[in-house]
Amino acid sequence: MKKLFNVLLVTILTLAVAACGSAANETGKDGDAGGNQGAKEPVKKEPVKLTVGASAVPHAEILEHIKPALEKEGIALDVKVFQDYVLPNKTLAEGELDANYFQHKPWMETANEENGWKLVDAVGVHIEPIGAYSETHDSVDNIPDGATVAIPNATAETHRVLLLLEANGLIKLKAGDGNKKLADIAENPKNLKFKEVENAMLPRTLQDVDFAVINTNYALQADLNPTKDALFIEDARSPYVNVLAVNAGDEKKPEIETLVKVLTSDDVKKFIEEKYEGAVVPAFTNK
Numbered sequence: 324m325k326k327l328f329n330v331l332l333v334t335i336l337t338l339a340v341a342a343c344g345s346a347a348n349e350t351g352k353d354g355d356a357g358g359n360q361g362a363k364e365p366v367k368k369e370p371v372k373l374t375v376g377a378s379a380v381p382h383a384e385i386l387e388h389i390k391p392a393l394e395k396e397g398i399a400l401d402v403k404v405f406q407d408y409v410l411p412n413k414t415l416a417e418g419e420l421d422a423n424y425f426q427h428k429p430w431m432e433t434a435n436e437e438n439g440w441k442l443v444d445a446v447g448v449h450i451e452p453i454g455a456y457s458e459t460h461d462s463v464d465n466i467p468d469g470a471t472v473a474i475p476n477a478t479a480e481t482h483r484v485l486l487l488l489e490a491n492g493l494i495k496l497k498a499g500d501g502n503k504k505l506a507d508i509a510e511n512p513k514n515l516k517f518k519e520v521e522n523a524m525l526p527r528t529l530q531d532v533d534f535a536v537i538n539t540n541y542a543l544q545a546d547l548n549p550t551k552d553a554l555f556i557e558d559a560r561s562p563y564v565n566v567l568a569v570n571a572g573d574e575k576k577p578e579i580e581t582l583v584k585v586l587t588s589d590d591v592k593k594f595i596e597e598k599y600e601g602a603v604v605p606a607f608t609n610k
Contacts, residue, residue: 370399371578375567376411376423379404380543381449381595381603382565385586386424388594392585398578408477408522415568416440422579424448424586425540427563433479444566445574446583449595450604451539452561453483454553455491458529463491463555469514470533476519481505483563484536488515491555539602549602564606 373393377383386402393400403420405411411423412434422445426434431442460466474484482502488494495510496503505517520528525537526545539549549556557563567586573579585591587607595605 372399374401376403376420378425378540382424422569430479441571442568447564447606452557454556457534471516473518473528473532473535
């Protein structure tokens with residue numbers, strides 16, 4: 324009887340020890356202070372997605388360049404490429420984009436006036452000097468009387484083009500402030516004939532006209548080098564700075580402020596200078 328009692332006692336103690344060990348293991352799994360195996364990994368924060376509309380060259384190329392830097396800041400950048408100058412603003416105003424990067428400020432302001440949009444510039448990034456190109460003439464002096472000139476058909480660009488032609492002695496404008504139109508040409512000594520064409524189509528007109536005045540982004544897409552191929556080109560101190568545009572109020576969003584910081588970094592300045600060799604000029608300075 325005593326022997327049976329001892330066997331039962333040993334069995335009970337063995338079961339008790341096993342139960343305690345099992346409980347300790349379960350406690351460790353639940354993250355009790357008793358074991359390291361219970362430590363939870365920190366939850367990874369989802370990146371903030373930013374969708375930015377841009378022209379293919381140079382804007383989208385610059386944005387693609389900064390994607391890694393933005394990723395480190397917790398931002399996933401989605402670049403939507405547009406081939407025209409109308410849809411990027413319309414799409415932004417309708418809320419399908421967070422920002423766009425393709426236009427200079429006068430263009431944006433004209434678009435606001437004509438459409439009732441409330442777009443603002445978050446920052447000026449670069450200048451694309453507009454230039455004149457020709458497949459038949461190699462200097463301004465060789466442009467013949469009655470030459471046909473293709474120019475952008477956009478109101479916001481006319482003043483800029485006329486100033487360029489005047490600076491190179493081809494026309495003289497009427498005195499007075501304000502944006503100039505073709506009707507404001509006071510003197511036209513070479514009797515230039517103007518053909519207004521949609522911006523993106525201007526490079527294709529070169530076979531049919533004496534020269535065309537083309538925005539640098541479209542010149543680059545057509546494999547024209549503004550610093551080598553242009554008959555004459557706008558001064559790099561042009562006030563037509565290309566901007567990052569957003570809807571009014573969005574410029575203070577943290578993700579937009581981060582985009583501005585990265586887009587105007589020393590790294591981007593170096594990228595623009597080395598890649599475009601003067602055809603695109605940084606409009607910002609960092610001290």
